[in-house]
Amino acid sequence: MKGTKRWSLRQSDNNTPCDSLASAVLAARGINIDDETLTISDPLLMADMAKAVEIIKAALYAGEKIVVFGDYDCDGVTGTVILYSYLTAQGGEADWYIPSRDEGYGLSFAAIDEIAEKGAKLIITVDNGISCIEEAAYIKEKGIKLVITDHHTVSEVLPEADAVVNPKRHDDNSPFKELAGCGVVLKLIMAMEDDIEGVLEQYADLAALGTIGDVVPLLDENRIIVKRGLEIMPYTENIGLYKLLKHSGFSLEEDDERLTAGALSFTVCPRINVAGRFAHAKKAAELLLSETEELAEVRSAELTALNNSRRETEGGILSQVDALIAEKPALLSERVLILSGMNWHDGIIGIISSRLMTKWGKPNIVINDDGEQIRGSARSVEGFPLVPLLENCTDLLIKFGGHVKAAGLTAKSENLPAITERIKAYSAANFPEMPFDTLNIDKVLTPEDLSLENVKGLKTLAPFGEGNPTPLFLMQNCVILSKKPLKDGKFLSFNVKIGSVVQKILNFNCAYNDFGYENNQQVDILVTLDINEYNGTRSVSAQLKDIRPAGFNQDRHFAALRTYEKLIRGENIDSSLYARVIPEKSDIKMIYDILRSGNTDTERIYTEAAAAGANYCKFRIILDILNEFGLIEHDIVNGKVKLLPSASKADLEASAVLIKIKSLCAVR
Numbered sequence: 153m154k155g156t157k158r159w160s161l162r163q164s165d166n167n168t169p170c171d172s173l174a175s176a177v178l179a180a181r182g183i184n185i186d187d188e189t190l191t192i193s194d195p196l197l198m199a200d201m202a203k204a205v206e207i208i209k210a211a212l213y214a215g216e217k218i219v220v221f222g223d224y225d226c227d228g229v230t231g232t233v234i235l236y237s238y239l240t241a242q243g244g245e246a247d248w249y250i251p252s253r254d255e256g257y258g259l260s261f262a263a264i265d266e267i268a269e270k271g272a273k274l275i276i277t278v279d280n281g282i283s284c285i286e287e288a289a290y291i292k293e294k295g296i297k298l299v300i301t302d303h304h305t306v307s308e309v310l311p312e313a314d315a316v317v318n319p320k321r322h323d324d325n326s327p328f329k330e331l332a333g334c335g336v337v338l339k340l341i342m343a344m345e346d347d348i349e350g351v352l353e354q355y356a357d358l359a360a361l362g363t364i365g366d367v368v369p370l371l372d373e374n375r376i377i378v379k380r381g382l383e384i385m386p387y388t389e390n391i392g393l394y395k396l397l398k399h400s401g402f403s404l405e406e407d408d409e410r411l412t413a414g415a416l417s418f419t420v421c422p423r424i425n426v427a428g429r430f431a432h433a434k435k436a437a438e439l440l441l442s443e444t445e446e447l448a449e450v451r452s453a454e455l456t457a458l459n460n461s462r463r464e465t466e467g468g469i470l471s472q473v474d475a476l477i478a479e480k481p482a483l484l485s486e487r488v489l490i491l492s493g494m495n496w497h498d499g500i501i502g503i504i505s506s507r508l509m510t511k512w513g514k515p516n517i518v519i520n521d522d523g524e525q526i527r528g529s530a531r532s533v534e535g536f537p538l539v540p541l542l543e544n545c546t547d548l549l550i551k552f553g554g555h556v557k558a559a560g561l562t563a564k565s566e567n568l569p570a571i572t573e574r575i576k577a578y579s580a581a582n583f584p585e586m587p588f589d590t591l592n593i594d595k596v597l598t599p600e601d602l603s604l605e606n607v608k609g610l611k612t613l614a615p616f617g618e619g620n621p622t623p624l625f626l627m628q629n630c631v632i633l634s635k636k637p638l639k640d641g642k643f644l645s646f647n648v649k650i651g652s653v654v655q656k657i658l659n660f661n662c663a664y665n666d667f668g669y670e671n672n673q674q675v676d677i678l679v680t681l682d683i684n685e686y687n688g689t690r691s692v693s694a695q696l697k698d699i700r701p702a703g704f705n706q707d708r709h710f711a712a713l714r715t716y717e718k719l720i721r722g723e724n725i726d727s728s729l730y731a732r733v734i735p736e737k738s739d740i741k742m743i744y745d746i747l748r749s750g751n752t753d754t755e756r757i758y759t760e761a762a763a764a765g766a767n768y769c770k771f772r773i774i775l776d777i778l779n780e781f782g783l784i785e786h787d788i789v790n791g792k793v794k795l796l797p798s799a800s801k802a803d804l805e806a807s808a809v810l811i812k813i814k815s816l817c818a819v820r
Contacts, residue, residue, distance in 0.1 A: 156710075173623070177594045180595060193326055195326075201317055223333065251263055253429065257553075259287035259291075267296075280302055280333070281298075282310075283304070284300075288300070297314045300316045300317065302318045304318075319331055357388045359377050360416075365425065367417075370413060370618060379615055382411060392452065395442075396440075401419065426499075462503075469504055478787070482720050484512060490517045494522070501520050502560070505517070517575075529560050530558065530561070535587030539553075541578055542554075545563075545574045598651070604690060624680060627676070628650075632646055632671050633647040634671060636664075642663055643663065645658050645659065661697075666790075674702040712732075712769040712770075713769070727817055742764055744778065747795045777809050782796060
């Protein structure tokens with residue numbers, strides 16, 4: 153069962169009965185989403201905001217050259233375009249600069265020299281600058297003013313700038329701290345204009361895109377920005393954004409209900425990000441600054457083509473990653489999955505790391521090695537923060553940075569083995585029991601919940617994203633009635649009966665032939681709900697997010713999984729577990745007989761074995777023994793087990809796997 157995730161039902165402190173799914177979700181999350189009371193706070197509450205306004209207005213009045221210095225991701229690009237567009241609309245002599253990925257994140261001495269040579273008198277950063285202590289001092293030496301706008305974590309020492317606007321400053325008095333970089337820019341312009349509503353009307357479309365792309369919590373002020381942006385996006389006056397939306401499949405001529413934060417995060421945001429990953433982020437900025445439809449069409453088509461190339465490259469790297477895991481399946485038992493390859497694309501490894509997080513539910517670091525330097529991108533689960541992990545390797549790294557669940561690193565290639573061992577040692581010392589990836593459930597559904605009115609009401613909670621995820625529901629003790637292939641078997645749908653209600657479930661997570669559940673089987677399933685309209689008929693649509701046999705004991709399963717991983721890592725376990733993990737001949741025969749019946753899906757085989765009393769640890773050890781003797785071929789990547797022809801019987805006592813396991817849990 154690859155990437156099995158822990159299910160956790162949110163517990164509401166509110167005992168008030170809920171009259172709808174929407175109110176039940178809010179109660180479970182302990183949040184209040186009341187769009188009537190939400191407001192954008194006074195931008196002048198932000199530290200140094202008044203200073204920044206004064207400096208920028210003075211530069212505009214004096215006709216001095218202003219350079220907007222952005223970042224190469226979706227947040228940085230949209231924020232740069234917003235601020236540059238505003239300054240030029242004010243008649244300012246403005247320019248913009250976004251570094252390439254090769255130049256690295258943030259201000260650099262080379263970029264400062266280039267900007268200075270072009271006569272800049274003021275630099276305004278967007279989505280970067282808060283960590284550029286030396287670079288800020290260098291700008292001051294050159295006699296150039298510097299205004300930093302950023303939203304990243306602030307250290308004890310601020311850069312020596314003329315103004316530093318960042319809601320995470322320790323002395324910042326603004327109430328909302330989770331703005332994206334483009335959101336900080338938006339509030340800067342609001343302060344410049346003393347007009348919150350007018351600025352939202354003008355720039356919320358681009359700010360919404362950057363906010364969604366930066367995966368900041370879609371609550372409070374971010375909710376206002378994104379919701380307003382989604383409202384005006386179909387009527388956007390930005391030609392480049394309009395063309396990009398069209399190329400991404402949105403109609404825009406009518407009320408396109410597909411235009412959601414989630415849809416944009418999978419379609420438009422990647423097209424902006426791909427410029428910085430595969431070419432230069434200036435291509436995305438130039439698109440959003442296009443002045444003619446013809447130019448915007450060409451530039452949008454170019455980003456779409458780059459995005460297609462990105463997908464191909466991503467697929468190639470994923471194939472290599474799968475091959476590495478297939479060759480060394482023990483890698484999956486490490487506390488942190490570390491995978492490296494030669495000349496993997498730097499702009500793709502972050503996406504690969506996210507894919508591995510989804511597939512295996514395990515903290516991981518994906519590393520590109522060019523022979524001289526390594527660059528890594530990491531993703532993690534709640535409860536295993538990445539920054540302290542990397543801080544423990546500081547002496548081995550050239551640089552690193554990031555957040556709790558996403559981070560990056562750069563180091564010399566020769567240090568990779570030492571970094572790997574340091575990460576293993578740190579994880580073992582500080583996390584003897586690793587946390588598991590968790591799916592948080594908002595409500596257990598009853599048959600009565602599955603009404604059009606109830607599901608339609610969930611839309612009032614949108615936009616969904618970080619901090620306000622799409623509601624997740626549990627349907628317990630469902631009986632599978634029938635299955636149907638979709639898209640030539642690439643996906644499937646299946647009907648289940650819950651109480652007296654029959655509900656169709658869409659499954660886009662696997663192919664029809666890989667679905668490990670049969671008709672009449674009782675299951676528990678996690679779904680998201682929506683409204684589907686076909687030929688004028690509206691119905692409740694449920695999309696599968698996870699599935700288990702009904703009554704699955706997850707505590708028992710995860711305890712057994714932890715034990716198995718410890719044994720594979722060569723760690724001793726409590727001798728009292730000996731009988732639970734050491735298989736007898738009868739256990740092995742039972743698994744072998746299940747395989748002979750024709751089952752090839754690992755999850756289905758495990759379900760049958762568990763019903764016969766086998767725990768997950770013993771089950772995996774048996775597969776390892778059978779694989780060792782050449783009786784099966786275990787494809788761990790795709791979750792398949794193939795029975796192989798064999799003329800000889802296996803001598804269980806000669807199994808190297810079993811000898812090792814026994815030594816680690818020997819009765820003393």
